[in-house]
Amino acid sequence: MSTRLSSEQLSSGPRETPDEHGAFPRLDGDQIDQIALHGTRRPTREGEVLYAEGDRDHDFFVIVSGVVQVLEHGEVVRTHGPGRFLGELGLLEGQPSFVTAVVAQPGEVVQLTAAELNELVRNDQVLGGLVLRAYLMRRAVLIGRGSGLQIIGSCFSPDTKRLLEFAARNRIPHRLVDTDNDGDAEELLRRFGVTVHETPVVVVPGGGALRNPGNRELAQALGLHASSPPSDLADxxxxxxxxxxxxxxxxxxxxxxxxxxxxxxxxxxxxxxxxxxxxxxxxxxxxxxxxxxxxxxxxxxxxxxxxxxxxxxxxxxxxxxxxxxxxxxxxxxxxxxxxxxxxxxYRRLDLPRLAEFESTDVYYAATIHEARECRANPVAIVGGGNSAGQAAVFLADRVPRVHLVVRGADLHKDMSRYLVDRVMSHPRIEVLLRHEVVELLGADKLDGVVVRDNQSHDRRVQPVRALFVFIGxxxxxxxxxxxxxxxxxxxxxxxxxxxxxxxxxxxxxxxxxxxxxxxxxxxxxxxxxxxxxxxxxxxxxxxxxxxxxxxxxxxxxxx
CATH class of the missing domain: 3.50.50.60 (FAD/NAD(P)-binding domain)
Incomplete structure (x- = not known):
């Protein structure tokens, strides 16, 4: 691609961004030469766009000399120098790029097509493993930063939550632009000529907007192999x-x-x-x-x-x-x-008003996406198995307090020993044995849960902002x-x-x-x-x- 950006769009005197926990390793000369056997070397020009946000099947680049900047929505988020390689997991999976890569200082690159990169990953255990590990970490960086898709909608909308869950389950970087609380929402809607009543809207890489898409439509837009299954007789x-x-x-x-x-x-x-x-x-x-x-x-x-x-x-x-x-x-x-x-x-709790909160504050998975939605608020988890224990340990490192509500009298019955030890020793996890959640509190958002001691029948309110359910x-x-x-x-x-x-x-x-x-x-x-x-x-x-x-x-x- 030969598109160029103006000098005003490039930062002056770019400094290379440090590595982030192995996500941006530096290749040595021998490794660059080895990769070059699978592709071609070529010079670069200042301002040249190597690939742009929204591009599918773009090429893989290793920087031999010069500097390349990575932009999200026009802002520089990372700078790479010699020995670094570009791209992330979507390049291997045929997904559109979530960022733009621009040459800030001219030099030389090694360029491979996506097919040539896949061949390298499949057949070169050392270099392929290095690229794959870095790409997996980079996807995690994008997810943690809330890059990628912008899902514009109300946090109270079931369709908004459906789209958020679909993106999370498919490990697509995304963030919610909440029409109820986010000041950017109105400007974004105006840009795409969409009213609040037409939300949720998904802004996909490259700037296109999908109005309340179904899961299949969104999957097709993201290159998630959403084609109809083949009609030939399969083995x-x-x-x-x-x-x-x-x-x-x-x-x-x-x-x-x-x-x-x-x-x-x-x-x-x-x-x-x-x-x-x-x-x-x-x-x-x-x-x-x-x-x-x-x-x-x-x-x-x-x-x-x-x-x-x-x-x-x-x-x-x-x-x-x-x-x-x-x-x-x-x-x-x-x-x-x-x-x-x-x-x-996962089974649902038999609770009054559960459906009211399932679109906002009740979750059946605990990943970085759900942790980000909790926004450093205390949470409750219902369940006594490994899934509940893993969720408790994971969330306890990200929120101030986790209340683990267990109907049974012994965690060891359904939870692995190593996990019981971690749960019981974590300072931010409170384990409530022989308890169950009997009531959800709040108006539009969850403000707390009422838990009942199944022996004394005493009740108390836990002021939590999210409920995670793992009950079989x-x-x-x-x-x-x-x-x-x-x-x-x-x-x-x-x-x-x-x-x-x-x-x-x-x-x-x-x-x-x-x-x-x-x-x-x-x-x-x-x-x-x-x-x-x-x-x-x-x-x-x-x-x-x-x-x-x-x-x-x-x-x-x-x-």
Whole structure:
């Protein structure tokens, strides 16, 4: 791109911005030469725009000499010198750029296309790992800074919260411009010719505005693989992209199967909303759910399988020797085998007025996005399992007080020992055993909760501004109709727990482990009856199920 900015738009005498916890490493000469083997060297000119906010599939640049400035909305936020490389995670995932990169002092760069960069990341363990780690950190920096999308709307609007949650679940940098409290909101609305009554509005990279878009429309604008699933007959359809589903996608595609992957909201499932997973093998310092998800999505992409989001399964049937899954956009996928990995959704508290506050101050995930919304106010968390404990520890480092409300008498019953120790020793966490929330207080915003001691029946008010709920989950199986056998709680029966019927007599075998009452239909992860609610076990089931799919296909995929 040869576009130039005027000298008034560039800072005079730019100084390089220091590294930020490894997000902006400096390459040495040998590493630059190695990267240059995959691309081209070329000179740069002062004022040249290397890529602009909103650009898709822009190139990757390593600065050999000279200085490049990074701008957000016209303001310089970072300055890079020789040895630094540009870009962030969206470059690897085909998303639009959230920033603009401009040459402040002329010099030389090494330039790679997005395809050449992906090839480098896939095949060079050292350089690829360095770029990937930096890009993951840079995405976290953007998210923490509230860069990226601007979602203009009232904090009391359910659609505003829906859009905020969609952006958060898909790890898209964003910030809320609150029409009730933010002075910039009116000017932004005037700029786009939008009235308050037409909000929420999403300002996407490049300056376009979407008026109250649906999740699918926003996903398409952000390059989140929101195309309709392919109509060709697939070897394997994976519905649900939590850790188990993503593992099935990666192992299936690596084995040469024709795989289609679909999720109704975002890759990652409930694990993707977890601030830190500390007991997953191979990560002694722990790993955040979003980081684990991003790595898995990139790995699936490495084998040529994008995860289609905002496509919710609504029907399931058997037809002409294969299975057909229908989606809410009227598309269908025909497949020889199916993995059900739709997981479970968190249960809601049975509380008066809960719906009033769910659009503003009640949350079912605890990530940096939700922590930012709490704005340094005290919070309450309901639940006694690992999800509640992880949320308590994460939020306690960001808010002044966390009240953990647990119905049971012992944290050790449902929470891992290491997590119990961290919760009990944290000075800003108060644990209320044998308590439950019985009332929500406030008018338009949550001002507090009433908790009741289940032994003495005493009540007291906790002055909190947000309520986080982690009280178990309900399986996402309504779309399976009556063709798939479920247990009494609605989870999918598999293996020895299914009863064979007429569909099995011609197969000459019993159901495989993880296989349902329909040959070639498998269930993994939280949606499966009797599953172990751990990330590691879900990933293991995702790997195991691919071998069972091969076994099924070798018998012939007749339904």
């Amino acid at each position: 394997l359809l994976v519905v649900g992209a939590g850790p188990g589903g993503l593992a099935a996608v990666v192992y299936g595609a690596a084995d040469g199967l024709g795989v289609v992957a679909v999720d109704s909201v975002a890759a990652g499932g409930q694990a993707g909303t977890t601030s830190r997973i500390e007991n997953y093998l191979g990560f002694p310092a722990g790993i955040s759910g979003p980081d684990l998800t991003e790595r898995a999505v990139l790995q699936a992409g490495k084998f040529g399988v994008p995860v289609n989001v905002s496509a919710e399964a609504v029907s399931f049937s058997a037809h002409d020797g294969h299975y057909v899954v229908g989606f809410d956009d009227s598309s269908q996928v025909r497949t020889r085998s199916l993995v059900i990995a739709t997981g479970a959704r 989950a309900t399986p996402c199986t309504a779309w399976l109709s009556s063709l798939i056998a479920l247990d009494e709680d609605g989870f999918v029966r598999t293996g020895e727990h299914v009863t064979t019927d007429d569909a099995w007599w011609h197969k000459g075998r019993r159901p495989f482990p993880l296989e349902t009452n329909r040959p070639g239909v498998f269930a993994i992860g939280d949606v499966r009856s009797g599953s172990i609610k751990r990330v590691g076990s879900a990933v293991g089931e995702g790997a195991m199920v691919v071998r069972l799919v091969h076994e099924h296909l070798s018998f012939g995929a007749t339904t």
